[in-house]
Amino acid sequence: MxxxxxxxxxxxxxxxxxxxxxxxxxxxxxxxxxxxxxxxxxxxxxxxxxxxxxxxxxxxxxxxxxxxREAPLARPAGRRKAGSARVTGGHPFRRLGKPTREVPPGHVADLLSIGGGEVALRRDRLVLLEGSIPLSLVSAWFPTDIADACPRLAQTGPIAEGTTHYVARQTGRVPVQGSDFTKVRLAAAAEADQLGRELPLAVAVVLHVARDEEGRALVVEEGVTPSGLWELTDTYPMSHG
Structure with missing residues (x-):
C-alpha cells in the first residue's frame, strides 16, 4: 500500500x-x-x-x-496496540551495558522460535520515572536474522528513531501482531539491585512478542516492574445478559 x-x-x-x-x-x-x-x-x-x-x-x-528531542523516550514492555504513540506511557531511560549475543532463557527462546543453544541479541534498558526513579527493567531479545540485518542494534547508545522503525527500515518487516503475557513473581537479586529495591520484592513480568505478517518474531521483550508501580487499566463495553 x-x-x-x-x-x-x-x-x-x-x-x-x-x-x-x-x-x-x-x-x-x-x-x-x-x-x-x-x-x-x-x-x-x-x-x-x-x-x-x-x-x-x-x-x-x-x-x-x-x-x-535531547533524550528519546522508551516504554515499559507491552501495550503496543496499533496507533499507540511512543509518548503515551513513554519515559526517559538508561541503556544498561553493551548489547550481547547470548542464549536466551527457554521461555524467550520459545517465543522467538529458536532452538536450544541458539543465541539472540540482547539489549537491556532501565525505564525511569521523574527524578530518575527506576520504573521497569526491560530486556529486548532479537533473533539472529534481525540482528545481522540491523547492526546498530549492537551499539550501546539509544536508537533515536526507535528500534521498531529502524528494524522496518533495514529489513522491510513491520510488526502486525503483538502478544503480551503477564505474570507475578518474586524478583531475583540482580533485578532488585537494578530497580533500586530490597528483597523480597514482588514484581509484575510482562512478556511482549511482536510478529510480522508471516508470523515471524521480530523481538521479544521481558519487562520487570515492581508490583507497586505496575497498573493495567481496561475499559470495555458490557451487556445486561
Missing amino acids: AKLKYEEIADSLRARIADGEFGPGDVLPSGRDLCEQWSVSRATVIKAMDVLRGDGLVSARQGKGFRV
Whole structure:
C-alpha cells in the first residue's frame, strides 16, 4: 500500500535524524521549507510533525519550530496496540551495558522460535520515572536474522528513531501482531539491585512478542516492574445478559 504524503515526509525526516544529519537539540527544516520541498500544504506538514511527536522524536518550541528531542523516550514492555504513540506511557531511560549475543532463557527462546543453544541479541534498558526513579527493567531479545540485518542494534547508545522503525527500515518487516503475557513473581537479586529495591520484592513480568505478517518474531521483550508501580487499566463495553 502506497504511503500518504505526510507519512513519506515523516519517514524522510526520521531517516535524516537517524543518520545524524540532525542531532539532539537541532531545529528541523521550517514548515515553509518542507511545504516547498514536498509541494504540500501546511496541514500535511503539521500532520507529519504530529507523527514524529507521537514517536517522541521531536518537540515543538513556541515560535521556534520543531527540535530533535535531547533524550528519546522508551516504554515499559507491552501495550503496543496499533496507533499507540511512543509518548503515551513513554519515559526517559538508561541503556544498561553493551548489547550481547547470548542464549536466551527457554521461555524467550520459545517465543522467538529458536532452538536450544541458539543465541539472540540482547539489549537491556532501565525505564525511569521523574527524578530518575527506576520504573521497569526491560530486556529486548532479537533473533539472529534481525540482528545481522540491523547492526546498530549492537551499539550501546539509544536508537533515536526507535528500534521498531529502524528494524522496518533495514529489513522491510513491520510488526502486525503483538502478544503480551503477564505474570507475578518474586524478583531475583540482580533485578532488585537494578530497580533500586530490597528483597523480597514482588514484581509484575510482562512478556511482549511482536510478529510480522508471516508470523515471524521480530523481538521479544521481558519487562520487570515492581508490583507497586505496575497498573493495567481496561475499559470495555458490557451487556445486561
